[in-house]
Amino acid sequence: MRRLATFPLVLLGVSIVVFLAIRMVPGDSITAMLGTEAGLLTPQQRDALAAYFGIDQPWFIQYWRWLLGLFQGNLGISSTYGRPVLDVILERFPLTLELALLSMVIALVVGMPAGIFAATHNEKLSDLGVRVVAMIGQSTPNFVLALLIIYTLSAGFGVLPAMGEFSPLWQDPRRNLGQLLLPAVTLGFAFAASVTRISRSAMLDVLCDDYVRTARSKGVSARGVIWRHALPNALIPVVTLSGIEFGYLLGGAVIVEQIFALPGLGRMVLDAILQRDYALVQGSVLFIAFNFMIVNLLVDLAYVALDPRIRLSEH
Amino acid sequence: MATLRAIFAHPSGRIGGAIVALYLLLAVLGMLGLTPHNPLTQHRVERLHAPDGTYWMGTDLFGRDVASRLMTGIGQSFIVAFFSVAFATLAGTVLGLAAAWFGRRWDGLVMRIMDVVLAFPAILLALLIVAVAGPGTSTSVIAIAIVYTPIFTRVVRGPALSLKAREFVDAARTFGSSAGYIVTRHLLLNLVAPLTVQVTLALAWALLTEAGLSFLGLGTQPPAASLGLMLSDSRNLMETAPWLMIFPGVAIMISILGFNLLGDALRDVLDPKMRRSIA
Secondary structure (H helix, E strand, C coil): CHHHHHHHHHHHHHHHHHHHHHHHCCCCHHHHHHHHHHHHCCHHHHHHHHHHCCCCCCHHHHHHHHHHHHHCCCCCECCCCCCEHHHHHHHHHHHHHHHHHHHHHHHHHHHHHHHHHHHHCCCCHHHHHHHHHHHHHHHCCHHHHHHHHHHHHHHHHCCCCCCCCCCCCCCCHHHHHHHHHHHHHHHHHHHHHHHHHHHHHHHHHHHCCHHHHHHHHCCCCHHHHHHHHHHHHHHHHHHHHHHHHHHHHHCCCHHHHHHCCCCCHHHHHHHHHHCCCHHHHHHHHHHHHHHHHHHHHHHHHHHHHHCCCCCHHHC | CHHHHHHHHCHHHHHHHHHHHHHHHHHHHHHCCCCCCCCCCCCHHHCCCCCCCCCCCCECCCCCEHHHHHHHHHHHHHHHHHHHHHHHHHHHHHHHHHHHHHCHHHHHHHHHHHHHHHHCCHHHHHHHHHHHHCCCHHHHHHHHHHHHHHHHHHHHHHHHHHHHCCHHHHHHHHCCCCHHHHHHHHHHHHHHHHHHHHHHHHHHHHHHHHHHHHHCCCCCCCCCCCHHHHHHHHHHHCCCCCHHHHHHHHHHHHHHHHHHHHHHHHHHHHCCCHHHHHC
């Protein structure tokens, strides 16, 4: 509960940091918005534009106005899109959410069985194999993997990843999944490697515990011990890790989106920073930080729910 | 000495140590200019030359030797990684120790500020800092250091708090030891093991972030060589000159692998208990 109380405080801190930081970026947003045509503006036109975007006031008045707007669900107008910031964000978010979910599914479906397999075949050659692959997976940057996948597909099979106009899930599910599959595999690979490593070590820990030994001596089958007794407890660290990774992915995968030409949140924020789109940067960073903190909070709650021995007050 | 021997007895320690040593050698040679060719010289006639005896890893679009650029690029990446992690370690240790030692309001203030920094996804925060300060090597160092400082603060503060409550600290106080002596002698010395592990893993992460930033064109600026930039330049030439992508890509991967393996081994050797919580 104490964590919940500091929640708005941290968000306030995040918003002030972003607000000041983006205003420290050299250059002004009107020139960035209009490019060379900015030179054609009369001083009056320039002032009118600045007033329209509310950037003619000192920063603390701008901040106060922005904060007031925030409570009314108004995050301001993006100078690059000429539309409300919230609309722009919500248009990009489904892709990012879908990509994060797909990556997590891939990571769990591949990583958990691999980790459990390695733990139950401890110190055998197959365990070593899984560990080596997981270590390599964890050390491969996603942009290296993305390029390797694209290269292998195009050089080996003459196929290119589906690029072009992005189709949302509800319009054309097949095309949508075709477009998101490779980016999801790219992001899911390192994620799966972490899941493998953590489920292996959690499972090994649990298998050494007293209650597992008791279950074994009662005559519970090897399968029964793993599924009924060991797995539920080994799940706890897996849930924590997956939650944190998922929270990161919700912030958008800047480089992978760039490589696969996907219009996700990550690329939007990068472009907004480069374009000095103040309102969009402020809004989206706050949105991302908010999601990230919510996910972390849920992870903590799941942690307590799964392991009754833990009370958060100890931390 | 005993620690070193234990690391070499550990299989991942041996492999990781060998990789890191090899990269350090390449980085130093690259920085001293002891490369097969000049990394900036453009051999115009031999543009996009496939790897052979003269150009071990081929040449790029401008006819520059890829192997030489790779060596200087590794040097560049390592400089950024070492300095950023050094700053983060220093700042994080000072803040973490201060938070633990002074406690109360100071502790609350420091940890809330760290919460704010941690609420940003790492790469986004780095991007924002680079946008403010302008792209370049020193900005990458600052950006990565700021992103990693909260993690070191947390790594130091927790154990420092529990050490502070131990009997030997009380004993030292009764003997009249100064606060500075207690903090450096009794707290800091006992934190060396977890810090070493964290530093090694942070180096892997810093290499990754540096490569990512330069891949986006926000890190090391051309014509200087950097692994991320080389990889990014290779994208349009992938089919005609795959060596431009494969060598830097694999080089980044193996460097990170080396530090990860070494970090794993250090964790096992220095603190067997930590294996449970962090692995």
